[in-house]
Amino acid sequence: MPIANSREKNKMIEIKRTSSSETDFQHLVSELDGELSKRNGETNEFFAQYNKIDQIKHVIIATIDDKPVGCGAMKAYDSDTMEIKRMFVPIEMRGKGIAVHILKNLEKWAKEMNYSKCILETGNKMLEAIRLYEKSNYKVVPNYGQYNGIEDSICFKKHL
Template identity: 30%
Template sequence: MFIRALRYSDPVVRALETELQQEYVERYGDHDETPVEPDEFTPPHGQFLVGFVGNEPVATGGFRRHDDGVAEIKRMYVAHEHRGGGHARRLLAELEAQAIRAGYRRVVLETGVRQPEAMSLYSSSGYVPAEPFGHYVDAELSRFFTKDLDVRLDDA
């Protein structure tokens, strides 16, 4: 898989976002209603990445500013037929590396209990439970994670 930065408004991103939102409907009964502004995912404070296998876009994720020195990871998704191949882990690592380059020292994210594979990915990638925040702060199905970034990655 190779990874490219694309604008959140790019048609490729929008198509994968539609798939992601349908998955939320299937798992939770509704779309993710977190307010998102496309410009939040543009440098210098954010970025949106798409992973491709050949010419096929298969994975997405981005980060945006959450607070001073803290980025929030959003919209992580891997297309159904490409799951289990390590694409999410690879994309997450690249998001972290890009967040470091953007000056962030910590990341936060929110996921849900009906996404056990996401919770497993984050836990196995060094994320720990965090205080609730954002749109779903009081949602009983939401889980919040954080990770201090290894700023030495920037030297690689």
């Protein structure tokens, strides 16, 4: 898929399916964790406990010219639902359609594995993420699981 930025129009986003053992994924998640720590402040510890990557088996890394430019992951929530996790595109690469491409590929992969829904949680300060999920036809739902009753969380669901 060509990226949206006209200066880099001829560059293609490549998608790689992998697992959380992938070094590029670990580096992107480290960058994500740093950003989340700044944005979430003292509430970050609560969220961090639910975002460990060692058990994640389904990871997508987006690259342009073999350089990692974003990631996303998912894990089974129940028998027909995948939970989207660890979506991240570095600030300098945002606005090029990379996150949309990652999310669509995660949804496609979930469908291939016979899941019918995706759910996710994001923080109420993550305005870019909220816009991404809304424009990708995710609907706000009551907070689920560990996020139930957490005012800083917004949960979404999409039927595939």
